[in-house]
Amino acid sequence: MAPELSVTHRVVRWDLPGHGGSAPGLIGPGATVGDLAALVLALADSLGIDRFAYAGVSLGGAVGLHLAVHHPERVSSLAVLCSSAHFNGSKPWEERAALVRRDGLAGLAESADARWFTPGFTVPELVADHRNADPDAYAACCDALGAFDLRDRLAGIDVPTLLVAGRQDPATPPAHLREIADTVPGATLVELPGASHLAVAQCPEAVLAALRPHFGAAPRRGMEVRRQVLGDTHVDGAQSRQTPFTARFQDFISRYAWGEIWTDPTLTRRERSMITLTALVAHGHYDELAMHVRAARRNGLTPEEIGAVLLQTAVYCGVPAANSAFAAAQRVLAEDDGTEG
Template sequence: MTLLDHRAEGPPSAPPLLLGPSLGTSNALWDKVAPELSIAHRVVRWDLPGHGGSAAGLISAGATVGDLADLVLALADSLGIERFAYAGVSLGGAVGLHLAVHRPERLSSLAVICSSAHFNGSKPWEERAALVRREGLAGLAESADARWFTSGFTVPELVEDHRRADPEAYAACCDALAAFDLRDRLPQIAVPTLLVAGRDDPATPPAHLREIADAVPGAALVEIPGASHLAPAQCPEAVLTALRAHFDGPAGRGMEVRREVLGDAHVDRTQARQTPFTARFQDFISRYAWGEIWTDPTLSRRERSMITLTALVAHGHYDELAMHVRAARRNGLTPEEIGAVLLQTAVYCGVPAANSAFATAQRVLAEEDGAS
């Protein structure tokens, strides 16, 4: 079976997150967002039929958003992904809404970006489909910047993707948009849902996202100032912040803190060794230890490092101690302060424990000095 072309990033054992594109673009729409999301997720971004690397023959005239959703599920099945988080822009967002209504058992959470539960009726899309079938995409590509971005902003690679898309597949996607209207089904959506609107988006203005947010139980709405229709390309940091808060919660913040304290190299090695067997434990560490305890502002990171060093000495966890000596230096402790902490442990944890701790710390500090 021919599948949608896709790009996968992040640890294979991490929670899966599928990213859907807007009409006329490719998975490059997510270039400034996907790499950051892949720190905590198995990110899979896919191309529409006839766009990017996906075959045009995957879609035909009279197609529906449901047909595109079926292609996404076939891709997920081929990758062994049963349940996944999903974010999509415009047509990609419509695919997410369809899945939330018709296949809710496959979604763990949903983010709909610069999209709508309807796209202003069928006529404009029928006219665009006819235009593209008659004249191709050159003319539409010339006006892409005005439809996608605020004045003076562009992403040449995405405009080129628009120009290179297959006209018949593009027109079939227009057919899908023409027939799409899920407004009466929105109250049925039960998965956690985030709506992201570009405040300057002329194609799907904030009112369209607000309509969804008002109808979907418990849905949240974020409006991004200065963003037009392709918000992930124009305002990636704002989109990333919203998606992390929605998809990751404490685990997302925990992963940031974990990297800040332990360093990217250590966390990358841990992620690379992660397996399906250890994935839940790693998520627990990120969510609870780093996302809740280490983010509590009651104690400073310096103080937390001193407490952690003491606890590790008390229990004889010297491999962990070596890691947290490095973390203590990153958190601002001097070698003298680390030594004072270990001397304190000699009184309350015992001289033999402190002796081993000093040996471990001396080795780590010497390595740090040698690397600097």
């Protein structure tokens, strides 16, 4: 996944202590997620990186939440994948840490597929890495998981936040990610069907599809296009009425509808306006229709072309629907021409 993201971003990957290329002695018994976050900040400092977008899986996701809460000045945006704001208390992690310190990781590695993937799927290299991790460092990571609970601080996170959940994840089920999404202002939740705990390995394309717009320019570009099509007055009004309850919906509109669909060059804006007018007539959304009649004019449709679109809807959406649509459109066109009232 890093090679794909590195096309448009500088990507820095880090391993947990005692995993991959990281030294095991970086943490010890009683370690916390804060200790791991400090290692991330030290790495960023060593590379001259002041502020960064962060993505983390499982324990790595918890590190991201800690960074966003305790070091918000360092995090520009956050993606938390198959993780949680808590990991069901300390007892199971104390037991696992004791087991690993006593017996090593061979036994846990045997059950890794069941914990990480859906039945029949595996990534042998990841299982081998798990088996070869340093037992003491792994146990220290268990200590960190057992002590972690950031639920009472989530509402203070104010960076763009993406949550990704595997629907078949037994370790951090979607409800854990939904809890974060419901508390972090403006957070977006993506649930991946057919994915378990290591969704990044099992469904890499789906994860990339979520990460790219989140870390890319889609929200900014979406807002630009939204203003160009709907006008500043409408968008400013929508933004002024935004509340914590509607923030995720407004983000969805700017990020997805305007940042991805309306910016797709396959269709012109004129064509998209014609499609949108038809869809709104079909579903009887006449308030939205009035707004998009104005948008269609901004996108270059003439009143005659708008009338032709609405006439077409009379055939396929019904005469009563088209009648209401013509009335709404006529009011808008008259207002814009300064001939009404």
